[in-house]
Amino acid sequence: MAVRKKIAAVFATVALVTAGCGADSGTVNVSSGSDVDCGAFEAYLGHEGTTVTLMRTVNNLDVVNLSAALRDFSDCTSIKVQTVPSKDVEGTVTKTAGTKEAPDLAVISQPGLIKDLASAGKMTPPSKEFTDNAPQNYAKDMLSYATVNGTLFAVPFASSVKSLVWYSPSAFARAGYTVPQTWADFYVLADRIRAAGVNPWCDGWESGGATGWPGTDWVEEAMLRLHGPEVYDQWIAHQLPFNDPKVAAAFDWVGRVLKTPGYVLNGTPSIAPTGFGVAGLPVLSGKCYFYRMAAFYSSFFPRGTKIGPDGDIFVFYNPPVDAGRGKPVEISGDYLAAFADRPEVAAVQTFMASADFGSKFLKSGLGIPSNNKIPLEEFTNPVEKLSVQLLRDQNSVLRFDASDLMPGAVGAGTFWSEITKWINGQPTATTVANVEASWPK
Incomplete structure:
Protein backbone atom coordinates (compact mmCIF):
# COMPACT_ATOMS: atom_id res chain seq x y z
CA MET A 1 0.00 0.00 0.00
CA LYS A 162 30.23 10.89 -30.43
CA SER A 163 29.48 9.49 -33.88
CA LEU A 164 27.56 12.55 -34.98
CA VAL A 165 28.06 15.27 -37.61
CA TRP A 166 26.50 18.71 -37.13
CA TYR A 167 24.95 20.31 -40.21
CA SER A 168 22.26 22.82 -41.20
CA PRO A 169 19.07 21.15 -42.51
CA SER A 170 17.89 24.48 -43.92
CA ALA A 171 21.18 24.99 -45.80
CA PHE A 172 20.99 21.42 -47.12
CA ALA A 173 17.44 22.02 -48.37
CA ARG A 174 18.43 25.22 -50.16
CA ALA A 175 21.38 23.55 -51.86
CA GLY A 176 19.56 20.30 -52.67
CA TYR A 177 21.98 18.14 -50.66
CA THR A 178 21.06 14.86 -48.93
CA VAL A 179 22.61 13.28 -45.86
CA PRO A 180 25.34 10.78 -46.87
CA GLN A 181 24.74 7.13 -46.03
CA THR A 182 28.36 5.93 -46.43
CA TRP A 183 31.75 7.61 -46.54
CA ALA A 184 31.88 7.13 -50.31
CA ASP A 185 28.78 9.34 -50.43
CA PHE A 186 30.47 11.76 -48.04
CA TYR A 187 33.49 12.28 -50.30
CA VAL A 188 31.25 12.87 -53.32
CA LEU A 189 29.21 15.44 -51.40
CA ALA A 190 32.32 17.17 -50.01
CA ASP A 191 33.77 17.52 -53.50
CA ARG A 192 30.47 18.90 -54.74
CA ILE A 193 30.40 21.50 -51.96
CA ARG A 194 34.02 22.46 -52.58
CA ALA A 195 33.31 22.85 -56.30
CA ALA A 196 30.54 25.31 -55.35
CA GLY A 197 33.16 27.47 -53.65
CA VAL A 198 32.45 26.54 -50.01
CA ASN A 199 34.62 24.62 -47.54
CA PRO A 200 32.78 21.41 -46.61
CA TRP A 201 34.28 21.07 -43.13
CA CYS A 202 34.88 23.12 -40.02
CA ASP A 203 37.19 21.81 -37.33
CA GLY A 204 39.04 22.90 -34.21
CA TRP A 205 41.09 21.02 -31.61
CA GLU A 206 42.20 23.67 -29.13
CA SER A 207 41.11 22.84 -25.58
CA GLY A 208 43.72 24.29 -23.24
CA GLY A 209 45.76 21.53 -21.61
CA ALA A 210 43.62 18.97 -23.40
CA THR A 211 44.28 20.33 -26.90
CA GLY A 212 44.12 17.52 -29.44
CA TRP A 213 41.35 15.44 -27.91
CA PRO A 214 38.90 16.16 -30.78
CA GLY A 215 41.54 14.74 -33.12
CA THR A 216 41.70 11.51 -31.15
CA ASP A 217 37.94 11.14 -31.68
CA TRP A 218 38.53 11.38 -35.42
CA VAL A 219 41.08 8.54 -35.31
CA GLU A 220 38.85 6.43 -33.06
CA GLU A 221 35.96 6.85 -35.50
CA ALA A 222 38.31 5.78 -38.31
CA MET A 223 39.61 2.72 -36.43
CA LEU A 224 36.07 1.53 -35.72
CA ARG A 225 34.86 2.07 -39.28
CA LEU A 226 37.89 0.79 -41.17
CA HIS A 227 38.83 -2.21 -39.04
CA GLY A 228 35.79 -3.16 -36.93
CA PRO A 229 35.20 -3.63 -33.19
CA GLU A 230 37.58 -6.56 -32.65
CA VAL A 231 40.61 -4.66 -33.95
CA TYR A 232 39.44 -1.57 -32.04
CA ASP A 233 39.43 -3.58 -28.81
CA GLN A 234 42.89 -5.00 -29.56
CA TRP A 235 44.19 -1.48 -30.12
CA ILE A 236 42.88 -0.29 -26.74
CA ALA A 237 44.39 -3.32 -24.97
CA HIS A 238 47.73 -2.77 -26.77
CA GLN A 239 47.47 -6.20 -28.36
CA LEU A 240 47.73 -4.15 -31.54
CA PRO A 241 50.72 -1.76 -31.23
CA PHE A 242 50.00 1.89 -31.75
CA ASN A 243 52.42 1.94 -34.68
CA ASP A 244 50.68 -0.95 -36.44
CA PRO A 245 49.87 -0.25 -40.12
CA LYS A 246 46.15 -0.39 -39.30
CA VAL A 247 46.52 2.57 -36.93
CA ALA A 248 48.60 4.47 -39.49
CA ALA A 249 45.84 3.80 -42.03
CA ALA A 250 43.29 5.35 -39.67
CA PHE A 251 45.41 8.51 -39.36
CA ASP A 252 45.71 8.69 -43.14
CA TRP A 253 41.95 8.22 -43.49
CA VAL A 254 41.43 11.24 -41.24
CA GLY A 255 44.04 13.09 -43.29
CA ARG A 256 42.02 12.51 -46.44
CA VAL A 257 39.30 14.64 -44.84
CA LEU A 258 41.22 17.26 -42.89
CA LYS A 259 44.32 17.63 -45.07
CA THR A 260 42.66 17.76 -48.49
CA PRO A 261 43.07 21.28 -49.91
CA GLY A 262 39.84 23.26 -49.75
CA TYR A 263 38.06 20.86 -47.41
CA VAL A 264 38.51 22.77 -44.11
CA LEU A 265 37.48 26.34 -43.39
CA ASN A 266 40.62 28.50 -43.05
CA GLY A 267 42.77 25.53 -44.03
CA THR A 268 44.40 22.66 -42.15
CA PRO A 269 46.82 24.93 -40.19
CA SER A 270 43.82 26.54 -38.47
CA ILE A 271 42.63 23.31 -36.83
CA ALA A 272 45.03 23.07 -33.87
CA PRO A 273 44.68 26.70 -32.68
CA THR A 274 40.89 26.93 -33.16
CA GLY A 275 38.87 26.23 -30.01
CA PHE A 276 36.59 23.22 -30.37
CA GLY A 277 33.77 25.19 -28.72
CA VAL A 278 33.63 27.81 -31.47
CA ALA A 279 34.83 25.67 -34.38
CA GLY A 280 31.36 24.44 -35.37
CA LEU A 281 29.51 27.75 -35.19
CA PRO A 282 30.29 28.76 -38.82
CA VAL A 283 27.94 25.96 -39.93
CA LEU A 284 25.12 28.31 -38.93
CA SER A 285 26.31 31.05 -41.29
CA GLY A 286 26.98 28.72 -44.22
CA LYS A 287 30.77 29.15 -44.15
CA CYS A 288 31.07 25.36 -43.88
CA TYR A 289 28.64 22.47 -43.93
CA PHE A 290 29.92 19.86 -41.45
CA TYR A 291 31.37 19.67 -37.95
CA ARG A 292 32.08 16.29 -36.37
CA MET A 293 31.38 16.56 -32.65
CA ALA A 294 29.45 14.77 -29.91
CA ALA A 295 25.85 15.38 -28.87
CA PHE A 296 26.78 17.72 -26.03
CA TYR A 297 27.77 20.40 -28.57
CA SER A 298 24.16 21.60 -28.83
CA SER A 299 24.79 23.81 -25.79
CA PHE A 300 27.46 25.79 -27.69
CA PHE A 301 25.05 27.32 -30.20
CA PRO A 302 23.60 30.78 -29.48
CA ARG A 303 20.37 31.09 -27.54
CA GLY A 304 17.43 30.97 -29.92
CA THR A 305 19.08 28.63 -32.42
CA LYS A 306 16.45 26.21 -33.69
CA ILE A 307 17.86 22.71 -33.29
CA GLY A 308 16.05 19.88 -35.07
CA PRO A 309 15.54 18.08 -38.38
CA ASP A 310 13.84 21.18 -39.86
CA GLY A 311 15.89 23.72 -37.95
CA ASP A 312 18.96 25.89 -38.24
CA ILE A 313 21.20 23.11 -37.00
CA PHE A 314 20.93 19.38 -36.36
CA VAL A 315 23.01 16.21 -36.49
CA PHE A 316 23.21 13.08 -38.57
CA TYR A 317 24.87 9.78 -37.80
CA ASN A 318 28.50 9.68 -38.93
CA PRO A 319 28.04 6.98 -41.59
CA PRO A 320 30.00 3.74 -41.90
CA VAL A 321 32.55 3.01 -44.57
CA ASP A 322 30.65 -0.18 -45.44
CA ALA A 323 26.89 -0.08 -44.83
CA GLY A 324 26.85 -3.88 -44.61
CA ARG A 325 28.94 -3.97 -41.42
CA GLY A 326 26.37 -2.55 -39.02
CA LYS A 327 26.43 0.82 -37.27
CA PRO A 328 29.72 1.57 -35.53
CA VAL A 329 28.96 4.09 -32.76
CA GLU A 330 31.61 5.72 -30.62
CA ILE A 331 30.37 6.71 -27.19
CA THR A 380 12.07 15.77 -26.11
CA ASN A 381 15.42 17.21 -27.25
CA PRO A 382 15.81 15.97 -30.85
CA VAL A 383 19.59 15.49 -30.58
CA GLU A 384 19.19 13.48 -27.39
CA LYS A 385 16.38 11.45 -28.98
CA LEU A 386 18.51 10.56 -32.01
CA SER A 387 21.38 9.68 -29.68
CA VAL A 388 19.20 7.34 -27.62
CA GLN A 389 17.86 5.70 -30.77
CA LEU A 390 21.45 4.94 -31.81
CA LEU A 391 22.31 3.67 -28.34
CA ARG A 392 19.31 1.32 -28.34
CA ASP A 393 19.51 0.22 -31.98
CA GLN A 394 20.20 -3.52 -32.14
CA ASN A 395 22.38 -2.92 -35.20
CA SER A 396 24.61 -0.43 -33.40
CA VAL A 397 28.10 -1.59 -32.45
CA LEU A 398 28.92 0.52 -29.40
CA ARG A 399 32.52 1.19 -28.45
CA PHE A 400 33.77 3.52 -25.75
CA ASP A 401 36.14 6.40 -26.48
CA ALA A 402 39.51 4.63 -26.85
CA SER A 403 41.60 7.39 -25.32
CA ASP A 404 39.52 7.17 -22.12
CA LEU A 405 40.35 3.46 -21.88
CA MET A 406 44.06 3.69 -22.68
CA PRO A 407 46.66 4.37 -19.96
CA GLY A 408 46.55 8.01 -18.92
CA ALA A 409 50.06 8.71 -20.20
CA VAL A 410 48.81 7.78 -23.68
CA GLY A 411 45.07 8.49 -23.83
CA ALA A 412 45.29 11.87 -22.10
CA GLY A 413 48.93 12.43 -22.94
CA THR A 414 50.87 11.56 -26.04
CA PHE A 415 47.80 10.73 -28.13
CA TRP A 416 46.64 14.34 -27.63
CA SER A 417 50.01 15.97 -28.10
CA GLU A 418 51.23 13.85 -31.01
CA ILE A 419 48.04 14.13 -33.03
CA THR A 420 48.31 17.90 -32.66
CA LYS A 421 51.81 17.72 -34.14
CA TRP A 422 50.44 15.44 -36.86
CA ILE A 423 47.73 17.88 -37.95
CA ASN A 424 50.46 20.53 -38.09
CA GLY A 425 52.53 18.44 -40.50
CA GLN A 426 54.36 15.73 -38.58
CA PRO A 427 54.46 12.49 -40.65
CA THR A 428 52.06 9.72 -39.73
CA ALA A 429 54.86 7.19 -39.20
CA THR A 430 56.61 9.50 -36.72
CA THR A 431 53.37 10.21 -34.89
CA VAL A 432 52.30 6.62 -34.30
CA ALA A 433 55.87 5.62 -33.40
CA ASN A 434 56.09 8.36 -30.77
CA VAL A 435 52.80 7.33 -29.17
CA GLU A 436 53.85 3.68 -29.20
CA ALA A 437 57.15 4.56 -27.48
CA SER A 438 55.21 6.27 -24.67
CA TRP A 439 53.05 3.24 -23.84
CA PRO A 440 53.80 2.09 -20.28
CA LYS A 441 55.91 -1.04 -20.21
Missing part, protein backbone atom coordinates in the same frame (compact mmCIF):
# COMPACT_ATOMS: atom_id res chain seq x y z
CA ALA A 2 1.54 3.30 -1.05
CA VAL A 3 2.59 5.63 1.70
CA ARG A 4 1.91 9.32 1.13
CA LYS A 5 3.89 12.01 2.82
CA LYS A 6 3.12 15.71 2.76
CA ILE A 7 6.26 17.69 1.96
CA ALA A 8 5.74 21.35 2.79
CA ALA A 9 8.49 23.92 2.55
CA VAL A 10 11.28 21.38 3.02
CA PHE A 11 14.71 22.77 2.28
CA ALA A 12 17.51 20.51 1.09
CA THR A 13 20.86 22.11 1.80
CA VAL A 14 23.71 21.00 -0.41
CA ALA A 15 27.27 21.77 0.64
CA LEU A 16 29.43 23.07 -2.15
CA VAL A 17 32.78 21.54 -1.35
CA THR A 18 35.42 22.48 -3.88
CA ALA A 19 38.41 20.34 -4.62
CA GLY A 20 41.72 22.18 -4.79
CA CYS A 21 40.58 24.86 -7.24
CA GLY A 22 40.65 27.88 -4.94
CA ALA A 23 36.92 28.47 -5.30
CA ASP A 24 34.78 29.75 -2.44
CA SER A 25 32.58 27.26 -0.65
CA GLY A 26 28.95 27.93 0.19
CA THR A 27 25.51 26.38 0.27
CA VAL A 28 22.62 26.05 -2.14
CA ASN A 29 19.11 25.77 -0.74
CA VAL A 30 16.56 23.86 -2.80
CA SER A 31 12.94 24.20 -1.77
CA SER A 32 10.26 21.56 -2.16
CA GLY A 33 6.60 22.30 -1.62
CA SER A 34 4.55 19.49 -3.16
CA ASP A 35 2.96 16.15 -2.35
CA VAL A 36 5.39 13.29 -2.82
CA ASP A 37 4.39 9.64 -3.12
CA CYS A 38 6.93 8.09 -0.81
CA GLY A 39 5.73 4.59 -1.62
CA ALA A 40 8.15 4.61 -4.55
CA PHE A 41 11.04 4.86 -2.09
CA GLU A 42 10.10 2.14 0.40
CA ALA A 43 12.94 -0.09 -0.80
CA TYR A 44 15.45 2.54 0.30
CA LEU A 45 14.16 3.12 3.84
CA GLY A 46 15.95 2.24 7.05
CA HIS A 47 18.90 4.64 6.83
CA GLU A 48 17.36 7.79 8.28
CA GLY A 49 19.71 10.55 9.38
CA THR A 50 22.67 9.37 7.30
CA THR A 51 24.74 11.35 4.80
CA VAL A 52 26.24 10.17 1.50
CA THR A 53 28.80 12.25 -0.38
CA LEU A 54 28.60 12.32 -4.18
CA MET A 55 31.49 13.74 -6.21
CA ARG A 56 30.88 14.89 -9.77
CA THR A 57 32.29 17.40 -12.24
CA VAL A 58 29.58 20.05 -12.02
CA ASN A 59 29.07 23.79 -11.82
CA ASN A 60 26.80 25.51 -9.31
CA LEU A 61 23.73 25.29 -11.56
CA ASP A 62 24.34 21.57 -12.03
CA VAL A 63 24.51 21.19 -8.25
CA VAL A 64 21.07 22.78 -7.94
CA ASN A 65 19.61 20.61 -10.72
CA LEU A 66 21.17 17.41 -9.38
CA SER A 67 19.88 18.24 -5.91
CA ALA A 68 16.40 18.79 -7.33
CA ALA A 69 16.52 15.39 -9.06
CA LEU A 70 17.41 13.77 -5.71
CA ARG A 71 15.08 15.86 -3.55
CA ASP A 72 12.10 13.48 -3.30
CA PHE A 73 14.43 10.57 -2.54
CA SER A 74 16.12 12.51 0.27
CA ASP A 75 12.84 13.83 1.67
CA CYS A 76 11.29 10.36 1.79
CA THR A 77 14.31 8.41 3.01
CA SER A 78 15.98 11.07 5.19
CA ILE A 79 19.29 10.23 3.50
CA LYS A 80 21.12 13.47 2.81
CA VAL A 81 23.05 13.37 -0.46
CA GLN A 82 25.86 15.91 -0.30
CA THR A 83 27.10 16.88 -3.76
CA VAL A 84 30.83 17.52 -3.90
CA PRO A 85 31.80 19.46 -7.04
CA SER A 86 35.28 18.81 -8.43
CA LYS A 87 37.22 19.80 -11.51
CA ASP A 88 39.27 16.61 -11.30
CA VAL A 89 37.16 13.72 -10.08
CA GLU A 90 39.46 11.09 -11.57
CA GLY A 91 42.55 12.63 -10.01
CA THR A 92 40.86 12.90 -6.63
CA VAL A 93 39.63 9.31 -6.46
CA THR A 94 42.99 8.04 -7.73
CA LYS A 95 44.64 9.67 -4.71
CA THR A 96 41.96 8.92 -2.11
CA ALA A 97 40.39 5.55 -3.06
CA GLY A 98 40.85 3.11 -0.20
CA THR A 99 41.15 5.89 2.40
CA LYS A 100 38.68 7.81 4.58
CA GLU A 101 39.21 10.85 2.34
CA ALA A 102 37.48 9.21 -0.63
CA PRO A 103 33.93 10.29 -1.52
CA ASP A 104 31.24 7.72 -0.89
CA LEU A 105 30.18 7.88 -4.56
CA ALA A 106 31.85 9.43 -7.57
CA VAL A 107 30.81 9.93 -11.18
CA ILE A 108 33.79 8.79 -13.26
CA SER A 109 34.21 9.20 -17.01
CA GLN A 110 37.21 6.88 -17.45
CA PRO A 111 36.28 3.17 -17.34
CA GLY A 112 39.99 2.30 -17.47
CA LEU A 113 40.42 3.96 -14.07
CA ILE A 114 37.45 2.01 -12.70
CA LYS A 115 39.09 -1.25 -13.72
CA ASP A 116 42.43 -0.19 -12.20
CA LEU A 117 40.86 0.75 -8.86
CA ALA A 118 38.61 -2.31 -8.79
CA SER A 119 41.58 -4.60 -9.51
CA ALA A 120 43.41 -2.96 -6.61
CA GLY A 121 40.49 -3.68 -4.26
CA LYS A 122 39.61 0.00 -3.79
CA MET A 123 36.00 -0.07 -4.98
CA THR A 124 32.71 -1.46 -3.70
CA PRO A 125 30.54 -3.41 -6.20
CA PRO A 126 26.91 -2.32 -6.62
CA SER A 127 24.13 -4.07 -4.75
CA LYS A 128 22.98 -7.51 -5.83
CA GLU A 129 19.61 -5.98 -6.70
CA PHE A 130 21.24 -3.67 -9.21
CA THR A 131 23.54 -6.34 -10.62
CA ASP A 132 20.63 -8.75 -11.14
CA ASN A 133 18.64 -6.15 -13.09
CA ALA A 134 21.50 -4.49 -14.96
CA PRO A 135 21.35 -6.63 -18.15
CA GLN A 136 17.72 -5.58 -18.70
CA ASN A 137 18.39 -1.91 -18.03
CA TYR A 138 21.68 -1.19 -19.78
CA ALA A 139 23.48 -1.97 -23.02
CA LYS A 140 25.77 -4.97 -22.68
CA ASP A 141 28.76 -3.00 -23.96
CA MET A 142 28.24 -0.28 -21.33
CA LEU A 143 28.30 -2.88 -18.55
CA SER A 144 31.40 -4.60 -19.90
CA TYR A 145 33.54 -1.49 -19.47
CA ALA A 146 32.99 -1.51 -15.69
CA THR A 147 33.31 -5.29 -15.21
CA VAL A 148 36.43 -6.92 -13.76
CA ASN A 149 36.82 -10.70 -13.60
CA GLY A 150 33.07 -11.13 -14.01
CA THR A 151 32.11 -8.61 -11.31
CA LEU A 152 30.37 -5.35 -12.16
CA PHE A 153 31.95 -2.49 -10.17
CA ALA A 154 30.14 0.66 -11.34
CA VAL A 155 26.73 1.74 -12.58
CA PRO A 156 26.35 3.26 -16.06
CA PHE A 157 25.17 6.78 -15.31
CA ALA A 158 25.08 9.02 -18.39
CA SER A 159 26.00 8.51 -22.04
CA SER A 160 27.04 10.68 -24.96
CA VAL A 161 27.14 9.68 -28.60
CA SER A 332 31.61 8.28 -24.00
CA GLY A 333 29.92 8.17 -20.67
CA ASP A 334 29.97 8.40 -16.92
CA TYR A 335 29.80 5.67 -14.29
CA LEU A 336 28.59 5.93 -10.72
CA ALA A 337 31.20 4.20 -8.58
CA ALA A 338 31.12 3.46 -4.84
CA PHE A 339 34.11 3.79 -2.52
CA ALA A 340 32.34 3.05 0.76
CA ASP A 341 30.63 -0.16 1.86
CA ARG A 342 27.66 1.23 3.80
CA PRO A 343 23.98 0.39 3.24
CA GLU A 344 22.95 4.01 2.72
CA VAL A 345 25.61 4.36 0.00
CA ALA A 346 24.24 1.27 -1.74
CA ALA A 347 20.72 2.71 -1.44
CA VAL A 348 21.69 5.98 -3.13
CA GLN A 349 23.65 4.21 -5.87
CA THR A 350 20.77 1.82 -6.58
CA PHE A 351 18.24 4.65 -6.75
CA MET A 352 20.45 6.68 -9.07
CA ALA A 353 20.60 3.66 -11.37
CA SER A 354 16.80 3.46 -11.57
CA ALA A 355 14.59 4.63 -14.43
CA ASP A 356 12.77 6.88 -11.93
CA PHE A 357 15.92 8.86 -11.19
CA GLY A 358 16.93 8.69 -14.87
CA SER A 359 13.73 10.50 -15.84
CA LYS A 360 14.36 13.20 -13.24
CA PHE A 361 17.98 13.47 -14.37
CA LEU A 362 16.87 13.89 -17.99
CA LYS A 363 14.32 16.61 -17.14
CA SER A 364 16.95 18.49 -15.13
CA GLY A 365 19.05 18.95 -18.27
CA LEU A 366 22.08 17.20 -16.79
CA GLY A 367 22.63 14.80 -19.70
CA ILE A 368 21.43 11.59 -21.31
CA PRO A 369 20.82 8.86 -18.72
CA SER A 370 22.10 5.41 -19.67
CA ASN A 371 19.09 3.46 -18.41
CA ASN A 372 17.23 1.83 -21.32
CA LYS A 373 13.92 1.68 -19.43
CA ILE A 374 13.27 5.42 -19.77
CA PRO A 375 10.50 5.79 -22.41
CA LEU A 376 11.74 7.25 -25.67
CA GLU A 377 8.97 9.86 -25.66
CA GLU A 378 10.54 11.48 -22.58
CA PHE A 379 13.50 12.54 -24.71
